[in-house]
Amino acid sequence: MSSIQQLRRRIRSTRDLVKVTRAMQAVSASKVRRVQQQAVSSRPYYYWAKNFLKQLSSDAELVQHIPWVRETTPARRLLMVVLTSDRGLCGAYNQNVLRQALQFYEEHRGQQVEAFTIGRKGRDLLARAGVPIRHHADAPRSVPTYHEAQRYARLIMEHFALSAPEPYDEVYVIYTRFKNVLTQETQIERYLPIQLARASAGQEFVYEPEKLTILEHFLPQMLTAELYHYMLESSASEHAARMVAMENASRNAEGLVQELTLAYNKARQQLITNELLDIAGGAEALQAIR
Numbered sequence: 001m002s003s004i005q006q007l008r009r010r011i012r013s014t015r016d017l018v019k020v021t022r023a024m025q026a027v028s029a030s031k032v033r034r035v036q037q038q039a040v041s042s043r044p045y046y047y048w049a050k051n052f053l054k055q056l057s058s059d060a061e062l063v064q065h066i067p068w069v070r071e072t073t074p075a076r077r078l079l080m081v082v083l084t085s086d087r088g089l090c091g092a093y094n095q096n097v098l099r100q101a102l103q104f105y106e107e108h109r110g111q112q113v114e115a116f117t118i119g120r121k122g123r124d125l126l127a128r129a130g131v132p133i134r135h136h137a138d139a140p141r142s143v144p145t146y147h148e149a150q151r152y153a154r155l156i157m158e159h160f161a162l163s164a165p166e167p168y169d170e171v172y173v174i175y176t177r178f179k180n181v182l183t184q185e186t187q188i189e190r191y192l193p194i195q196l197a198r199a200s201a202g203q204e205f206v207y208e209p210e211k212l213t214i215l216e217h218f219l220p221q222m223l224t225a226e227l228y229h230y231m232l233e234s235s236a237s238e239h240a241a242r243m244v245a246m247e248n249a250s251r252n253a254e255g256l257v258q259e260l261t262l263a264y265n266k267a268r269q270q271l272i273t274n275e276l277l278d279i280a281g282g283a284e285a286l287q288a289i290r
Contacts, residue, residue, distance in 0.1 A: 004271065007264040011257060018253045024089070025246035032181065032239035035143050039178055039232035046229045049222045066215055068157060068223065069194045075169035077112045079134065080104055081156065081191065081227075082126065083175040083234040084119030086139045093176060093241035094121040096186045101174050104188060105131055116156065118231070134159070144235050149228035157223060160192045168192070175230040176237035182244065184237035191226070194219065 082101045084094045101122070105113050114132045117123040119139035127133055135155065140148060160168050171192040177185045207214060 004264065004267050007260055007267060011260045011264060014253050014257050014260065018250050018257070021246045021250040021253060025243055025250060028239045028243035028246060031142060032236055032243055035232060035236040035239060036178065038143065039229070039236045042225075042229050042232055046225060049225055052218075065212060066219060068160060068192055068219055071193055072169040075111065077114075077166065077168045077170075078108055079114055079116055079156070079159065079168045079171045081116045081118065081152075081171065081173045082122040083173070083230060084117070084122035084139065085238045086120045088121065089245060090238055090242035091245040093184070093238050094119075094125075096184075097174055097176060098122060098125050100186045100188060101126060101131075102129055104172065104174065105129075116152075118152065139238075140231065140235060144228065144231035146224070146228050149231055150224045153220070153224040153227045156191070156227070157220065173227070173230050175234045178233045178236040178240065181240045184241060189230070191223070194223075 080101060082097060084097050088094065098121070101115070105126075114134040115122075115126050116135045116137075117126060117133060118137050120136075123133055123136045137148075137152060156171055160171055170190065173189050173191045175187055175189070177187045179185060
C-alpha cells in the first residue's frame with residue numbers, strides 16, 4: 001500500500017511540475033516574440049550607423065581628436081563585457097557565454113583582463129573562476145531598454161578614455177546572437193576602440209556641421225546603439241533558450257507521468273489480485289472445514 005501512495009504522490013507532484021513548466025514556456029514565448037521583433041528591427045539602424053561611420057572616417061587627422069578611436073599597441077589592459085541572465089532554467093545559454101569568456105580570459109593571460117558583467121550568472125561564475133569583476137549590473141527583467149544601454153555605454157566609454165590609473169586599451173563584448181528560436185550563437189565583438197575603415201573613393205559629401213562635430217556627437221550615440229543591439233540579441237536568445245528548455249522539461253515530465261501512471265495501475269492491479277486470491281483462499285478453507 002505504501003508504494004501505491006508514493007506513486008500517487010509522485011504523479012501529483014509531477015503533474016504540478018508540468019503546470020509550472022508550461023506556464024514558464026508560455027511566458028518565455030510571449031517575451032521572445034517581443035524582444036525578437038525589437039532585435040530584428042534594430043539591425044538595419046545598427047548596420048546603417050556602421051556604414052555612415054565609414055563615410056565620416058575618411059579623414060585620418062580628424063579621428064585623432066576622438067578618444068574612442070585611439071589604438072594602443074600592444075594592448076595591455078582589456079575589459080570584457082559579458083552578457084548573461086540573472087536566472088537559470090534556460091538550457092546552455094549561460095554556459096556557452098561563460099565558456100567563451102573564460103576562454104578569452106585564458107588566451108589573454110599575459111594581459112590585465114577585467115570583466116563588466118551584466119547578469120548575475122556571469123558575475124557568480126567568473127568571480128569563482130578568479131576573474132576580476134570591475135563592474136556588475138543585473139540583467140534586464142524583461143525587455144532591455146535604451147536607457148539601460150545608454151547608462152552602461154557611458155560607463156564603458158568613461159573607463160576606456162578616463163579610467164585611473166590608466167584607461168583600458170581594448171573593450172570586447174561577449175553576447176549571444178539570436179538567429180531563430182532553436183539557434184543562438186555566442187559572439188565576441190570588439191567594442192572599443194572603434195575600428196574605422198576608410199570610405200571607398202567616390203562621391204564627396206558636404207557635411208554640415210563639420211565632420212569633427214558630427215563625429216563627437218555621433219560616436220557616443222552609435223556606441224550606445226551598438227550595446228543596445230547586443231543586449232536585445234542576448235535577451236531574445238535567453239527567452240528562446242528558456243522556452244525550448246521548458247518545452248523539453250514539460251515533455252519529459254509528461255512522459256514520466258505516463259510511466260508512473262502505468263506503474264501505479266500495475267501496483268493497484270496486483271493489490272486487487274492479491275486480495276481476490278486471499279478471498280478465494282479463505283473460501284476454500286471454509287469449504288474444507290465444512
